[in-house]
Amino acid sequence: MKKDNELKILIKEAVLGVFKILMSLIGLLPKLFVKGLQYINDRLRFSISFKITTFYVFIFSTLLILSNAMVVGGFLYFIQQHATNIAADGSKVYISFIQNTVEVSPYIGIILAITIISDVVLLLILIPIGGRVSKKLLLPVKKMNETIENISAQDLNTRLNVSGSKDELKDLAKTFNDMLDRLQRTYEAQNQFVSDASHELRTPIAVIQGYANLLDRWGKEDKEVLDEAIVAIKSEAEAMKTLVEQLLFLARSDKHTQKVEMVDFKVNELIGEVVKETKLIAPKHKILNIHNEEIIINGDRSLLKEALRVFIDNSIKYTEEQGVIKINSYVKGKKLVLEVEDTGAGISKEDLPFVFDRFYRADKSRTKESGGTGLGLSIAKWIIIKHKGQIEVHSKVGHGTKITILLPLKEDNSQ
Structure with a gap:
């Protein structure tokens, strides 16, 4: 034991x-x-x-x-x-x-x-x-990697294969394809922007160069040719200056470096200034201001004035003499409404969806006559969106165009 x-x-x-x-x-x-x-x-x-x-x-x-x-x-x-x-x-x-x-x-x-x-x-x-x-x-990951290696800035049309089983890899492929779609649109827009900007700058440079050569040959002694050349060169230089300023504005806005100084100001005073200036600029048009309510909003006064000037300048360009241009301001609900309405040529239904695209012109035949760059409406749209506003465009060929801008009011607003 x-x-x-x-x-x-x-x-x-x-x-x-x-x-x-x-x-x-x-x-x-x-x-x-x-x-x-x-x-x-x-x-x-x-x-x-x-x-x-x-x-x-x-x-x-x-x-x-x-x-x-x-x-x-x-x-x-x-x-x-x-x-x-x-x-x-x-x-x-x-x-x-x-x-x-x-x-x-x-x-x-x-x-x-x-x-x-x-x-x-x-x-x-x-x-x-x-x-x-x-x-x-992990074979789909290997195939994704091989596909991505073949994608370059010159070939953004390649997409990942999203066929097969429904799992996280398919979701990843779809997300990547969506990102490529956005990149491709941005890249193409950038290329188009550079091409259009080069084209717009090429024209005034060619005009200035042509008149400079004309003066160099025989215009020095001919007063009529000299005066014509000076006027043309000054006009084209001013157009180039405007175009370059607009390009710089859009470049800063794309990089989020464009300054926006938000302050409280009276909208009725701004509208009063714009109406007075428009009457001086376009004395042969009927400029009407029926509604101009006294209201205070928070925003960048100079930028909003610039946006209004873009719409008003377009109304002046495309409205015949003695035509009517209305500039109004009033409150509707919780929004400030700014309206620019004219009796001009109007915009066709085909062109209406693209009027805010950069360098887009609905009336190509009047490009040089009007002196526009096709960038003003893009800048105006950026300004309004930066103020958390909206733009509505109603237009009919031969009857005119109405631009409606909706901006948020201050919560403690008082008239």
Whole structure:
């Protein structure tokens, strides 16, 4: 019995020792694994497929260690509990004793060997299978990468393939394609902008150069030619100056560097100024101001005046002499309404959606006569949007155009 008790104590200590070692190893494995991955990842480049496979191999091997620890521990516990086995068979009683740990250790060794071999075999099977599966799952990413490498500023028409299963990769491809659509539109607009600006600058430069050559040949002694050249050069230089200023304004607005100084001011005073100036500029037109309510808003006074001047200048250009131009200001609901209405040529339905595009001109035949650059309406739209406002355009060919600007009122506004 003494040997039996000693055997039980030895087995119990062995079980506890094995569990302590296994638990300590299991506790250290995640920390060691994470630190090892960080160390390796900082110094080497591994594919996502490799990382996924490594991660799941680690999880699987950890589960195997836990399960094997439970098997070995259970076996040792079974041996400890059954070191003495008593069996009854009728009137006979059989008592068997495990004499010492030497008889038990071979079984423990066999079990450990079997578990280790089975773990290694399972891992050897899992690693290649996991690698192939992860590569197959990540194949769309590889194709995306190949497609993206072929995309350049000169070829923005290529798009990622979004066919196949509905998953996060498809959502990513759709998002990337949407981004490419926006980039392509911006790139094409920029190219068009540069082309149009070059064209607009080329014309006045050519005119100035032509008159300079004319003066150089024989205009110095001919007063009539000299006067004509001076007038033309001054006119084209002024047109270039206006165009360059507008281009700089739009460039600053695109880069969000255009200054907007928001202050409180009386709209009726601004409208009064604009009406007075318009009557001086266009004495042959009927300038009417029926509504001009006294109201205070918060905005950039000079920019809003510039926007109004753009609409009024267009009305003057495209309205015949003795035609009517109305400039009104009033409150409607929670909005300030600014109106510029004329009885001019009007805008066709085909041109109406594009009037705010840069360098777009509805009436191409009157471009040089009117002296416009096609940028004024774009600038006016930017100013109104910057003030959180809206622009409505109603026009009919032969009957005139009505521009309605809606601006938010101050919350504490008082008349």
